Amino acid sequence: xxxxxxxxxxxxxxxxxxxxxxxxxxxxxxxxxxxxxxxxxxxxxxxxxxxxxxxxxxxxxxxxxxxxxxxxxxxxxxxxxxxxxxxxxxxxxxxxxxxxxxxxxxxxxxxxxxxxxxxxxxxxxxxxxxxxxxxxxxxxxxxxxxxxxxxxxxxxxxxxxxxxxxxxxxxxxxxxxxxxxxxxxxxxxxxxxxxxxxxxxxxxxxxxxxxxxxxxxxxxxxxxxxxxxxxxxxxxxxxxxxxxxxxxxxxxxxxxxxxxxxxxxxxxxxxxxxxxxxxxxxxxxxxxxxxxxxxxxxxxxx
Numbered sequence: 347x348x349x350x351x352x353x354x355x356x357x358x359x360x361x362x363x364x365x366x367x368x369x370x371x372x373x374x375x376x377x378x379x380x381x382x383x384x385x386x387x388x389x390x391x392x393x394x395x396x397x398x399x400x401x402x403x404x405x406x407x408x409x410x411x412x413x414x415x416x417x418x419x420x421x422x423x424x425x426x427x428x429x430x431x432x433x434x435x436x437x438x439x440x441x442x443x444x445x446x447x448x449x450x451x452x453x454x455x456x457x458x459x460x461x462x463x464x465x466x467x468x469x470x471x472x473x474x475x476x477x478x479x480x481x482x483x484x485x486x487x488x489x490x491x492x493x494x495x496x497x498x499x500x501x502x503x504x505x506x507x508x509x510x511x512x513x514x515x516x517x518x519x520x521x522x523x524x525x526x527x528x529x530x531x532x533x534x535x536x537x538x539x540x541x542x543x544x545x546x547x548x549x550x551x552x553x554x555x556x557x558x559x560x561x562x563x564x565x566x567x568x569x570x571x572x573x574x575x576x577x578x579x580x581x582x583x584x585x586x587x588x589x590x591x592x593x594x595x596x597x598x599x600x601x602x603x604x605x606x607x608x609x610x611x612x613x614x615x616x617x618x619x620x621x622x623x624x625x626x627x628x629x630x631x632x633x634x635x636x637x638x639x640x641x642x643x644x645x646x647x648x
Contacts, residue, residue: 348387348425349504349536350411355420357381357406361608378607380406382560383420385634388504393530393537395551395568397544397583399604403560404540405434408508411538426503426536428457430496434509436489440481446492447477453500466495470525487518491525498529507539511546523550544587548572556580559607559615565637576638578620578648614641622648 362368362375381403388394396404409415411422412431430453433439440449450463464474470491481489490510497505507526511519527550529535541547547554547568554571556564556579564577575581602619605611614632617623622642632639642648 349390350388351423353385353421354383355417356383358418380560384562386555390536392552393539393550395547395554396540397547398557402557404557405508408506408540412506428500428502429504430500430502431506432493432497432510435513436486436493439493442481446479450496450499466499470495486514490522504536509541563639576643577640578622579616
């Protein structure tokens with residue numbers, strides 16, 4: 347039984363110039379489709395990773411799930427009680443004028459719950475004395491621990507994590523990831539973990555969805571995706587990961603650039619960068635069939 351389900355969810359943004367400019371210059375409205383018919387499920391207790399290059403729509407999906415944006419099309423179904431979000435930037439996501447006590451207590455006030463703030467500080471590896479300090483008195487990793495404590499105070503079934511470690515040093519990233527794994531095991535949490543870092547996702551995710559230009563192009567278990575990637579874009583991303591094991595396998599930088607989302611290419615959006623593209627790829631948009639959206643995979647030629 348799924349905890350969260352997205353069914354053909356899309357989100358459009360009007361990025362047109364001001365009305366008078368458009369009238370004078372005869373310019374039509376410009377609509378940006380940031381998320382294009384995305385569908386997936388998240389099961390209770392699992393971590394679903396969502397990966398892709400910057401601008402692919404990952405963060406927009408996160409904001410759709412927690413209700414910061416309304417979908418233009420499609421349907422979201424959440425079967426839990428509550429969800430919380432951990433944002434990318436721990437420097438911008440905490441009110442600098444509030445003490446930590448007030449920051450963490452805010453969700454409890456909304457829920458009319460009364461628990462000691464010290465309980466949540468201890469859960470994330472901070473001291474009860476930190477409740478009287480301000481956010482600027484903490485390091486980036488400590489601030490992200492405060493953000494996690496605030497999220498836990500909301501008693502969530504689902505935590506939507508929007509690149510929660512990307513603004514932190516590598517050593518601090520590992521500490522935060524270990525903390526999140528411990529909390530998941532102890533509290534039975536479910537994570538949607540969004541990141542552009544495949545190495546991080548390989549450590550935390552049970553399943554992985556790969557996004558490209560607003561669409562899911564591959565969805566698989568983490569073990570299958572990293573061992574046997576099927577979509578050419580997934581292969582390209584994995585080929586660009588640094589060879590930390592020093593196996594001698596050459597690394598290949600991701601080729602080409604993401605197309606302009608205001609004028610996406612016809613057919614498969616990845617075809618201008620794909621070495622396997624044929625005429626069908628250039629005119630027909632692939633559908634997610636057996637959890638991969640690729641004509642070449644469907645036809646058995648990749």
